[in-house]
Amino acid sequence: MQKDFSEYIKDFKETLKDVFHQRYDIHQFSKERGLPPVALRDIMAKSPLSVAIPENHGGRGVKVNECLRMLSAASYESLPLSLTFGINIALFLEPVAKYANPDIKENIFKRFLEKQNMGGLMITEPDFGSDALGMQTYNEKVGDQYHVKGTKHWQGLTGMADYWLITSRGKNANGNLNRDIDFFICDVNEPNQQIVVEEYYDNLGLYMIPYGRNKVDVQIPSQYKLEPHSSGVKMMLDILHRSRMQFPGMALGFIQRMLDESIKYCNSRIVGGKKLLELDQVKYQISTIQSAYTIASAMCFRSSTNSGIENDLANSGIEANTMKAYVTDLMQEAAQTLTQLSGSKGFKMENIGGRGIMDSRAFQIFEGSNEMLYTQITEMFFKLMKRKKEFNIYSFLKDYELTTKSISYFKEYLNFKVETDLKQRKMIDLGKVFSRIISLNFVLEMQEKGFRQDLTANCVELLKLDVSNLINSFNSKNTVIQIEDYNENSEWYNFI
Numbered sequence: 001m002q003k004d005f006s007e008y009i010k011d012f013k014e015t016l017k018d019v020f021h022q023r024y025d026i027h028q029f030s031k032e033r034g035l036p037p038v039a040l041r042d043i044m045a046k047s048p049l050s051v052a053i054p055e056n057h058g059g060r061g062v063k064v065n066e067c068l069r070m071l072s073a074a075s076y077e078s079l080p081l082s083l084t085f086g087i088n089i090a091l092f093l094e095p096v097a098k099y100a101n102p103d104i105k106e107n108i109f110k111r112f113l114e115k116q117n118m119g120g121l122m123i124t125e126p127d128f129g130s131d132a133l134g135m136q137t138y139n140e141k142v143g144d145q146y147h148v149k150g151t152k153h154w155q156g157l158t159g160m161a162d163y164w165l166i167t168s169r170g171k172n173a174n175g176n177l178n179r180d181i182d183f184f185i186c187d188v189n190e191p192n193q194q195i196v197v198e199e200y201y202d203n204l205g206l207y208m209i210p211y212g213r214n215k216v217d218v219q220i221p222s223q224y225k226l227e228p229h230s231s232g233v234k235m236m237l238d239i240l241h242r243s244r245m246q247f248p249g250m251a252l253g254f255i256q257r258m259l260d261e262s263i264k265y266c267n268s269r270i271v272g273g274k275k276l277l278e279l280d281q282v283k284y285q286i287s288t289i290q291s292a293y294t295i296a297s298a299m300c301f302r303s304s305t306n307s308g309i310e311n312d313l314a315n316s317g318i319e320a321n322t323m324k325a326y327v328t329d330l331m332q333e334a335a336q337t338l339t340q341l342s343g344s345k346g347f348k349m350e351n352i353g354g355r356g357i358m359d360s361r362a363f364q365i366f367e368g369s370n371e372m373l374y375t376q377i378t379e380m381f382f383k384l385m386k387r388k389k390e391f392n393i394y395s396f397l398k399d400y401e402l403t404t405k406s407i408s409y410f411k412e413y414l415n416f417k418v419e420t421d422l423k424q425r426k427m428i429d430l431g432k433v434f435s436r437i438i439s440l441n442f443v444l445e446m447q448e449k450g451f452r453q454d455l456t457a458n459c460v461e462l463l464k465l466d467v468s469n470l471i472n473s474f475n476s477k478n479t480v481i482q483i484e485d486y487n488e489n490s491e492w493y494n495f496i
Contacts, residue, residue: 005066009073012046016077019043035081035208044116048074048085052093057109062097065304068249072300075253079359080208082250084118087156090243092119092165098309099226099235100185108163108185119163122152122214123236130372132236137168137216138177139184145219148184151198154366158212159197163187165226166216167236181236183226192219205358234314241313244324244367245306248299251327254360255296258334259289261352262341269343276341285337287458292330294459297451298442299323318380319402321373322435328363329370335360374431375424381434382420391417397437406440409464413471429474436463436470 024039051066053059060066067089075082096108096119111117128134137150148168155164164186169177186193196215203211228235263286266277276282303323307313313320338353339346346354364370381396390396394414397403407414418430440463447456 005060005069008060009066009069012048012070013073013076015043015046016073016081020077033207034210041116043081047113049088049093049112049118052089052097053109053112054097054105057106058113059109062094062309064246064308065300068246068252068300068304071246071249072253072256075250076257077253078208079250079254079356080206082253083156083206083363084209086243086246086250087120088112088118090246091121091239092161092163094242094309095121095165095183095226095239096185098238099183099228101223101225101227104185104223111162117162118157118160119165120155120157120161121165121167121239122155122216123167124152124154126151126153126213130368132167133179133181133233135167135169135181136177137166138171139168139182140171141222142219144222146182146184146222146225147219148186149217151213151215153213154201154211155214156206156209156211158200158210158214159195160210162189164195166218166220179233181232183232183235184220185224185226186216186218186220187224194218203362205355205360205362229312234312237314237317238312240367241316241320242307242309244320245299245303245313245316247324247363248296248303248327250363251331252293252296252300254331254356255289255292255334258338258353258356259286259293262286262289262338265338265342265345282341285341288462289334289337290455291459291462292334294443294451294455295330295439296327298439298446299327301446301449301451302442318377318434319438321368321377321431322438324367325364325370325373325377325431326435326439328360331360331363332357371424371428374428374435377431377434378422378427381430385418386420391420393418402438403441405444406437409440409460410437410467413464413467425478426474429470433467433470433474436467439463 019039019042023042024036048070050059051070052062055061071082071086071089074085093109093112096105100108108117112119122137123132123135125135125137128136135150137148137152139146139148141147148166150168152166155161166184166186167181168184169180170182171177186195188195195218198213198215200210200212203209226235263277266282266286267275269276271279277286302319306316306319335353335356339351339357342351342353345351348354368376384400385391385396388396393416394407394411397407397414400407414433422430440460443451443456443459447453
């Protein structure tokens with residue numbers, strides 16, 4: 001277990017290559033639900049989740065860089081497999097390692113290592129999607145146990161996980177629910193802790209992962225309640241922000257696969273006597289995927305030093321939202337580009353680009369839709385600007401810790417004062433701008449450690465172009481709204 005990680009990850013990559021390309025038919029993974037049990041058995045035999053288990057419990061030590069490299073190795077072959085690992089690592093094992101009662105950890109981690117158990121997180125409810133604080137799942141203490149009851153849905157690994165972290169709100173003596181959030185570890189193999197799957201969803205992508213609606217009505221021993229360091233809400237933010245800061249690990253391998261497949265195809269495809277790769281537009285399109293690869297790499301570099309379980313990330317919303325929202329947009333763009341470059345072949349079910357469009361699309365939605373996260377980024381910046389009484393964007397960002405290295409590249413676009421009373425569509429534009437500048441800061445930090453400069457230089461140029469376009473959008477009036485009764489006097493054939 002404790003052999004050198006470079007050797008360990010190399011062996012794991014070979015196993016994935018063998019499983020997906022030799023032992024089993026990879027084309028079937030795109031058409032059927034789930035992963036064949038024998039394939040999953042071969043993968044899990046390598047103990048990939050050991051990277052998120054502490055050393056004193058037999059794991060590799062919950063080192064962020066190892067977790068990210070594991071996620072990246074998996075996503076190069078299969079984005080759903082990487083997400084399966086990501087759910088286990090960021091949404092179960094790391095929270096347990098940080099917040100669980102020490103007396104219960106040994107058995108949980110032992111089952112993950114020896115019996116290939118899996119765990120997930122239940123937050124989302126049918127009537128309270130992004131409004132987590134409004135959840136209606138409640139808990140009541142009865143003796144030395146908690147009765148937890150409610151309905152949860154869209155949990156990855158529905159009906160498949162052995163353990164669940166279940167969020168709920170305590171019910172007080174008056175029957176009202178507390179504002180704070182409680183987390184409980186539910187072991188579905190124990191009596192009175194079974195989760196009833198009321199419906200499996202026919203999800204459009206990520207076929208390997210089961211999703212559905214879950215009925216929760218369980219009795220959980222009190223020692224299986226997570227122990228927050230301050231409040232339950234801050235614990236939830238710490239967990240979610242850490243998860244968002246591990247998205248780049250899942251993104252990097254996927255983007256690299258899109259890049260490698262694009263170069264391979266465009267080198268072999270001849271159009272009009274020329275390789276596709278010789279066309280100017282194709283060169284530009286591939287350069288955008290290379291830039292995405294550079295940015296995802298820089299985010300992994302940053303996250304490796306900043307998002308370990310020893311750190312409290314409850315107040316790291318700007319950084320976490322930036323990573324999650326921007327890198328998942330880049331994943332979707334990379335898949336779209338490969339599919340476009342592949343022509344008609346990209347429309348085949350087994351094409352990794354076309355399949356990647358649907359698999360990566362969900363990443364822009366779950367754990368907070370990107371529009372919401374970009375809005376939150378702007379809101380958080382406005383709070384900081386008001387506190388400092390500085391509303392010139394460039395003047396503020398040149399002294400802000402996450403943009404000091406990158407802001408000079410954008411002075412011509414951002415040297416203006418901003419009103420903080422904006423429509424949401426404008427806040428989204430600004431949130432995107434902030435995310436690009438922060439991401440370039442990560443790239444420049446990585447370059448200082450030796451990352452190749454030609455990739456960085458291309459990334460700088462593309463990010464400047466992106467910010468320029470976003471500022472143009474921000475400065476446009478854009479007051480259009482939907483028209484409710486659009487059918488009246490709008491049928492074209494009446495005017496012939």
